[in-house]
Amino acid sequence: xxxxxxxxxxxxxxxxxxxxxxxxxxxxxxxxxxxxxxxxxxxxxxxxxxxxxxxxxxxxxxxxxxxxxxxxxxxxxxxxxxxxxxxxxxxxxxxxxxxxxxxxxxxxxxxxxxxxxxxxxxxxxxxxxxxxxxxxxxxxxxxxxxxxxxxxxxxxxxxxxxxxxxxxxxxxxxxxxxxxxxxxxxxxxxxxxxxxxxxxxxxxxxxxxxxxxxxxxxxxxxxxxxxxxxxxxxxxxxxxxxxxxxxxxxxxxxxxxxxxxxxxxxxxxxxxxxxxxxxxxxxxxxxxxxxxxxxxxxxxxxxxxxxx
Ligand SMILES: NC(=O)c1ccc[n+]([C@@H]2O[C@H](COP(=O)([O-])OP(=O)(O)OC[C@H]3O[C@@H](n4cnc5c(N)ncnc54)[C@H](OP(=O)(O)O)[C@@H]3O)[C@@H](O)[C@H]2O)c1
Numbered sequence: 001x002x003x004x005x006x007x008x009x010x011x012x013x014x015x016x017x018x019x020x021x022x023x024x025x026x027x028x029x030x031x032x033x034x035x036x037x038x039x040x041x042x043x044x045x046x047x048x049x050x051x052x053x054x055x056x057x058x059x060x061x062x063x064x065x066x067x068x069x070x071x072x073x074x075x076x077x078x079x080x081x082x083x084x085x086x087x088x089x090x091x092x093x094x095x096x097x098x099x100x101x102x103x104x105x106x107x108x109x110x111x112x113x114x115x116x117x118x119x120x121x122x123x124x125x126x127x128x129x130x131x132x133x134x135x136x137x138x139x140x141x142x143x144x145x146x147x148x149x150x151x152x153x154x155x156x157x158x159x160x161x162x163x164x165x166x167x168x169x170x171x172x173x174x175x176x177x178x179x180x181x182x183x184x185x186x187x188x189x190x191x192x193x194x195x196x197x198x199x200x201x202x203x204x205x206x207x208x209x210x211x212x213x214x215x216x217x218x219x220x221x222x223x224x225x226x227x228x229x230x231x232x233x234x235x236x237x238x239x240x241x242x243x244x245x246x247x248x249x250x251x252x253x254x255x256x257x258x259x260x261x262x263x264x265x266x267x268x269x270x271x272x273x274x275x276x277x278x279x280x281x282x283x284x285x286x287x288x289x290x291x292x293x294x295x296x297x298x299x300x301x302x303x304x305x306x307x308x
Contacts, residue, residue: 002308003102004288005060009049012292017285018060023098023106025075030109032087033072035121036282037064037100039291039304040129040157042093047292054094062099064306065091068115068124069105078109086115088267090128090258100125101288103308111258116270116277122305123277124270126157129256130303131266131275133237134161134215137254138169140235141213145170150203150211150227153218154190155181157278157303158237161266162215163188164275174206176218181301188276203227225249278302 005018025031043063045051055061068088071081081087089112091098091105098105115124137158143149149166153159154175166173167189175185176193185192196202200223203211210229216236218224221243225234231248239253269275280302283291291304 001103002285003099004063004285004306005099006047006063007060009047009052012047012289012296015047015063015288015292017288020062020102022104025073025078025106027076028078028108028110029075029106030071030078030081030087030112031073031104031106032067032069032089032112033104034067034069034100034102034308036068036125036305036307037102038066038125038129039101039288039295039306040065041295043101044292044295056097058097062097062102064100064102064105065093066125066128066130067091067100067105068121072104075109080109081112086121086124087112088115088124088128088263089113090132090256090263092256092258101285101306108258110260111263113260113263113267116267118271119277120279122279122282122307125305126277126279126303127266127270127275128258128263130157131161131270132259132262133158133254133256134165135262135266136256136259137215137235137237138162138165140252140254141215141233143169143171143213143233146172147212148172148174148207150174150176150193150207150214150224151190152176152199152214152216152220152224154185155301156217158217159215160184160188160278161275162217163190165269166190168269168274174203174211176202184301197223199223200226225251280304282307284308
């Protein structure tokens with residue numbers, strides 16, 4: 001089968017479409033025929049070598065964390081799915097090293113949920129990684145109804161889902177994003193805060209004591225922490241970049257895990273219109289380098305999606 005791989009870390013043009021062995025599902029696993037797989041910041045960082053210190057040494061690295069496709073083969077003991085069913089799934093890539101940017105992927109059935117109806121595979125593929133990250137980050141923050149949450153990177157993939165999920169939890173939500181993203185932020189019911197180098201001041205202008213919680217998807221660190229009230233909560237998206245705790249603030253970083261039940265809940269929310277699935281553009285596997293280059297420029301709204 002064809003799969004996108006990286007043999008030597010570097011610029012987008014190191015990406016190759018290679019012929020690799022078709023993976024076989026073991027007990028408890030399914031094989032998915034891939035229809036769409038997104039390009040996420042983690043893929044770009046992997047390709048560039050930024051994650052090399054955290055990876056085993058391999059001849060080539062497959063890429064891709066989230067996938068939409070159809071069930072192609074079932075391992076022993078899997079009876080939740082039928083061949084041909086449309087599904088979405090998350091590869092816990094650091095553990096599986098199974099890349100979604102391939103014609104087929106084998107994953108544990110516990111990482112898979114039925115795909116949302118009414119959406120294209122490209123749209124559906126935008127849900128698992130970033131929807132689960134947003135949901136699990138909100139769980140880590142542990143805020144109660146009526147408390148205030150500031151989301152940095154609010155127009156991004158994690159940020160957008162976080163705005164919508166937080167609103168459903170009854171939080172008072174504030175989204176920090178560029179002025180061109182004002183309508184997107186306010187469209188989720190959140191209050192818009194313009195992206196600025198003086199974030200603590202901008203937040204405290206609307207929340208004088210600081211926010212009960214900050215979800216820092218833009219990886220701002222210190223300035224985002226400074227926007228949290230004394231004794232509040234900060235959750236980041238990259239553990240090594242999490243700031244030191246201060247003023248009794250609980251500091252965490254989310255590390256997304258596959259979870260079929262949570263993914264099914266996200267699918268339900270997408271189908272009911274509570275979550276917006278955003279695709280910027282689709283690319284063929286042969287155009288993966290173009291997708292990475294575009295992503296690297298920043299400013300993409302909605303995900304870039306690869307189709308085999
Ligand atoms: N730990 C985990 O389990 C996990 C899982 C998923 C993702 N992540 C990480 O989460 C982060 C966000 O991912 P994503 O897919 O949501 O990325 P994304 O779609 O690129 O969104 C990031 C957003 O942050 C914006 N931004 C950058 N600097 C900002 C600032 N100073 N103020 C406000 N917004 C700012 C970006 O705007 P521009 O495009 O205009 O720059 C972009 O809209 C990435 O670092 C990713 O690797 C972690």
